[in-house]
Amino acid sequence: xxxxxxxxxxxxxxxxxxxxxxxxxxxxxxxxxxxxxxxxxxxxxxxxxxxxxxxxxxxxxxxxxxxxxxxxxxxxxxxxxxxxxxxxxxxxxxxxxxxxxxxxxxxxxxxxxxxxxxxxxxxxxxxxxxxxxxxxxxxxxxxxxxxxxxxxxxxxxxxxxxxxxxxxxxxxxxxxxxxxxxxxxxxxxxxxxxxxxxxxxxxxxxxxxxxxxxxxxxxxxxxxxxxxxxxxxxxxxxxxxxxxxxxxxxxxxxxxxxxxxxxxxxxxxxxxxxxxxxxxxxxxxxxxxxxxxxxxxxxxxxxxxxxxxxxxxxxxxxxxxxxx
Amino acid sequence: xxxxxxxxxxxxxxxxxxxxxxxxxxxxxxxxxxxxxxxxxxxxxxxxxxxxxxxxxxxxxxxxxxxxxxxxxxxxxxxxxxxxxxxxxxxxxxxxxxxxxxxxxxxxxxxxxxxxxxxxxxxxxxxxxxxxxxxxxxxxxxxxxxxxxxxxxxxxxxxxxxxxxxxxxxxxxxxxxxxxxxxxxxxxxxxxxxxxxxxxxxxxxxxxxxxxxxxxxxxxxxxxxxxxxxxxxxxxxxxxxxxxxxxxxxxxxxxxxxxxxxxxxxxxxxxxxxxxxxxxxxxxxxxxxxxxxxxxxxxxxxxxxxxxxxxxxxxxxxxxxxxx
Numbered sequence: 001x002x003x004x005x006x007x008x009x010x011x012x013x014x015x016x017x018x019x020x021x022x023x024x025x026x027x028x029x030x031x032x033x034x035x036x037x038x039x040x041x042x043x044x045x046x047x048x049x050x051x052x053x054x055x056x057x058x059x060x061x062x063x064x065x066x067x068x069x070x071x072x073x074x075x076x077x078x079x080x081x082x083x084x085x086x087x088x089x090x091x092x093x094x095x096x097x098x099x100x101x102x103x104x105x106x107x108x109x110x111x112x113x114x115x116x117x118x119x120x121x122x123x124x125x126x127x128x129x130x131x132x133x134x135x136x137x138x139x140x141x142x143x144x145x146x147x148x149x150x151x152x153x154x155x156x157x158x159x160x161x162x163x164x165x166x167x168x169x170x171x172x173x174x175x176x177x178x179x180x181x182x183x184x185x186x187x188x189x190x191x192x193x194x195x196x197x198x199x200x201x202x203x204x205x206x207x208x209x210x211x212x213x214x215x216x217x218x219x220x221x222x223x224x225x226x227x228x229x230x231x232x233x234x235x236x237x238x239x240x241x242x243x244x245x246x247x248x249x250x251x252x253x254x255x256x257x258x259x260x261x262x263x264x265x266x267x268x269x270x271x272x273x274x275x276x277x278x279x280x281x282x283x284x285x286x287x288x289x290x291x292x293x294x295x296x297x298x299x300x301x302x303x304x305x306x307x308x309x310x311x312x313x314x315x316x317x318x319x320x321x322x323x324x
Numbered sequence: 325x326x327x328x329x330x331x332x333x334x335x336x337x338x339x340x341x342x343x344x345x346x347x348x349x350x351x352x353x354x355x356x357x358x359x360x361x362x363x364x365x366x367x368x369x370x371x372x373x374x375x376x377x378x379x380x381x382x383x384x385x386x387x388x389x390x391x392x393x394x395x396x397x398x399x400x401x402x403x404x405x406x407x408x409x410x411x412x413x414x415x416x417x418x419x420x421x422x423x424x425x426x427x428x429x430x431x432x433x434x435x436x437x438x439x440x441x442x443x444x445x446x447x448x449x450x451x452x453x454x455x456x457x458x459x460x461x462x463x464x465x466x467x468x469x470x471x472x473x474x475x476x477x478x479x480x481x482x483x484x485x486x487x488x489x490x491x492x493x494x495x496x497x498x499x500x501x502x503x504x505x506x507x508x509x510x511x512x513x514x515x516x517x518x519x520x521x522x523x524x525x526x527x528x529x530x531x532x533x534x535x536x537x538x539x540x541x542x543x544x545x546x547x548x549x550x551x552x553x554x555x556x557x558x559x560x561x562x563x564x565x566x567x568x569x570x571x572x573x574x575x576x577x578x579x580x581x582x583x584x585x586x587x588x589x590x591x592x593x594x595x596x597x598x599x600x601x602x603x604x605x606x607x608x609x610x611x612x613x614x615x616x617x618x619x620x621x622x623x624x625x626x627x628x629x630x631x632x633x634x635x636x637x638x639x640x641x642x643x644x645x646x647x648x
Contacts, residue, residue: 137485151585153477153484160477160587161461162623167584170617172577175498184617253496260491261475261585263484293494293508299486 005068007061009054009111010318012118012311013037013074015089018050021314022057022067023321027129029311031057038091043098051107069112070104071320073121073313080163082115114320118142118313120157120166122270122305123150125316130307131268138266139258140305141168141251143273146183147191147198153262168258169195173250193250196226196272202243203229214239230276244276248283255284256292259300266301270312274304329392331385333378333435334642336442336635337361337398339413342370344378345638346385347645351453353635355381362415367422375431393436394428395644397445397637404487406439438644442466442637444481444490446594446629447474449640454631455592462590463582464629465492465575467597470507471515471522477586492582493519497574517574520550520596526567527553538563554600568600572607579608580616583624590625594636598628 007030012019018037022030033053040046058064076087082101087093093100101113116124123140126132132140136155142148147169151158158165169191170184179188180201192198204221207214215232216224216239232240255267267288273280285302292300307315331354336343343358357377364370382388400411406425408417416422425437440448447464450456456464460479466472471493475482482489493515494508503512504525516522528545531538539556540548540563556564579591591612597604609626616624631639 137489153482154480156478158477158586161589162587162620164619165461165585165587167617167619170584171581172615173499175577186615186617253499257495257581258585260494261489261582262482263486263489265485291496291510293491293510295488295491296486 005066007066008068008318008321009058009070010314010316010321011050011070011072011074012313012317013072014313015075018046019311019314020050020054020057021311021318022061023315023318025322027125027307027310027315029314031060032311032314033057040092043092043100043103046092047100047103047107050104054108064109064111067108067111067321069114069321069323070108071121071124071317072100072104072113072115073118073317074100074115075117077115077117078163079114079116079120079157079159082113084115112321112323114323116157116159116317116320117148118316119148120150120159121316121320122148122307122312123152123157123268123316124319125307125312126268126270126305127152127155128319128322129315130305131303132266135265137262137264138268139168139255139262139264140268140270141255143194143196143269143271145196147195151262152264168254171254171257173254190250190254194247194254194273199226199229199243199247199273200224202246203240206239206243210239212239216240226273230273230279233276233279241279244279245283247273248280249287251280252284252287252289253291255288255300256296259288259292259296263296264300266303268303268305270305270308274308277304329390331390332392332642332645333382333394334638334640334645335374335394335396335398336445336637336641337396338637339399342374343635343638344374344381345635345642346381346391347639347642349646351449351631351634351639353638355384356635356638357381364416367416367424367427370416371424371427371431374428378432388433388435391432391435391645393438393645393647394432395445395448395641396424396428396437396439397442397641398424398439399441401439401441402487403438403440403444403481403483406437408439436645436647438647440481440483440641440644441472442640443472444474444483445640445644446472446631446636447476447481447592447640448643449631449636450592450594450629451476451479452643452646453639454629455627456590459589461586461588462592463492463579463586463588464592464594465579467518467520467593467595469520471513471519475586476588492578495578495581497578514574514578518571518578518597523550523553523567523571523597524548526570527564530563530567534563536563540564550597554597554603557600557603565603568603569607571597572604573611575604576608576611576613577615579612579624580620583612583616583620587620588624590627592627592629594629594632598632601628
């Protein structure tokens with residue numbers, strides 16, 4: 001790839017929309033456009049629509065000669081093969097392997113196209129444009145509906161032997177029968193406790209098991225979302241604070257284990273749950289420093305992504321376009 | 325470093341002896357010699373004695389021009405700085421930072437000298453001469469008095485931000501008050517269960533808590549070592565087998581978490597406990613495949629080091645001498 005060229009294309013391939021953006025070296029999104037991910041029956045027609053959507057954006061910045069590369073963030077994406085593999089939520093890729101990088105590259109004059117999952121794209125975004133600039137060893141943890149991760153070691157994303165490494169949402173935090181059922185079908189995973197879904201689950205559990213007063217009782221328990229917990233906690237609600245303490249403790253203990261693995265310079269958190277700020281981040285850091293090996297104590301930074309107010313998914317994916 | 329040169333020096337700096345060896349590119353140890361680690365009051369006199377010990381070995385292979393580099397495996401070794409830092413068990417390095425790589429290099433005409441801990445040296449040894457030849461992503465787990473680890477990702481040892489990454493013996497396997505006290509001062513660490521010490525601890529616990537018959541009762545409980553458990557298990561002793569089942573289950577579950585991190589091609593086990601063979605390895609692999617994320621199931625190899633019958637510590641350290 002040719003980093004002399006001033007722009008890259010970033011693509012956020014989501015369950016509803018697929019957003020295409022042109023990004024410069026400073027992380028400014030020059031222009032954006034999108035298509036509906038599910039309006040297409042086949043991968044071919046999806047790619048065709050994507051190219052049509054991209055064309056005017058590329059023209060606007062002076063044509064494909066101005067583009068260094070393209071990065072796509074997508075579910076079930078294999079970086080090594082450039083393919084989406086059996087993605088349950090994509091109608092045109094749920095029962096097979098779609099070599100998406102190759103398909104786009106073929107339609108863009110052989111442009112270098114790379115593909116990875118959302119959390120890895122987020123890590124690339126932080127390293128290229130965000131708080132991890134200059135860092136060689138860090139871990140991005142995305143706290144959304146699920147818990148994802150992008151791990152950087154020696155300045156490189158960790159893809160592992162098969163391209164699927166970095167699934168830190170699925171380390172086991174509660175072993176044995178007491179572990180909560182996780183979306184992955186196993187029990188006790190970090191994700192089952194520290195995702196938005198996990199936080200709502202914890203809230204419902206505490207509400208059901210006690211009769212203590214809480215602002216959270218103003219809503220039917222089954223409708224409570226993690227945002228409600230954030231709002232209540234920021235209003236000083238004791239139970240909501242306790243829920244964040246519980247969540248942060250598990251996340252901090254997990255980070256202590258991750259430190260034993262790769263001793264990162266920083267843990268960078270991304271996603272809706274971070275909006276609770278210190279209410280969640282303080283318990284994370286406290287639990288970390290309480291549980292980590294003495295040799296690592298106080299060394300790691302705990303940061304919140306600075307890319308959350310822009311289209312971070314497009315930006316993160318675009319970082320792949322610069323190559324290495 | 326110049327890999328045209330046919331030999332490297334490997335140094336195993338242990339609590340009792342420091343062994344120097346000359347090693348060729350096939351992993352043959354050409355010659356070996358040693359000094360007592362604790363016969364010296366200062367780091368300077370230790371290095372002086374080491375140089376005297378090395379001299380005839382180096383002469384034998386044609387002089388220092390034949391040596392590509394030197395690797396040292398040592399406790400509390402920092403790869404980045406080339407120094408031993410506050411090593412509690414080394415009389416001449418327990419209360420400070422000894423720039424050992426630099427000191428040897430200075431006495432060897434500027435030879436490239438690298439320093440790392442035992443488990444990382446073992447991983448380098450496996451990659452250079454052992455079962456990990458050709459692998460880019462694997463984890464070596466050393467099962468000795470403690471549990472150590474050397475992690476290789478993208479063909480590189482993982483040292484982390486500070487040089488101390490790869491402490492997988494100290495991920496927490498049993499959380500909360502039930503966790504066993506570990507040598508590191510924390511509780512519930514992998515090492516507290518899966519080291520030789522941990523296995524002996526488990527044996528004493530089961531013996532004390534039941535009155536079932538076992539060959540292990542032929543010895544006073546406080547004298548039982550992990551080797552006794554191996555011997556009893558190989559003779560079909562039910563309780564000894566149960567101890568390995570318990571140990572292997574914890575180790576396998578830990579490996580399932582490690583897969584979520586770096587998805588290695590293989591887990592390679594090294595050390596005394598491996599001599600129990602399938603008695604320990606089968607439960608490890610079973611627990612792994614039972615607990616790992618579906619996407620990783622059945623993918624990783626479980627291997628035992630092939631370097632255990634030679635002086636693996638010298639060999640492992642020597643691998644660092646070839647540089648990268």
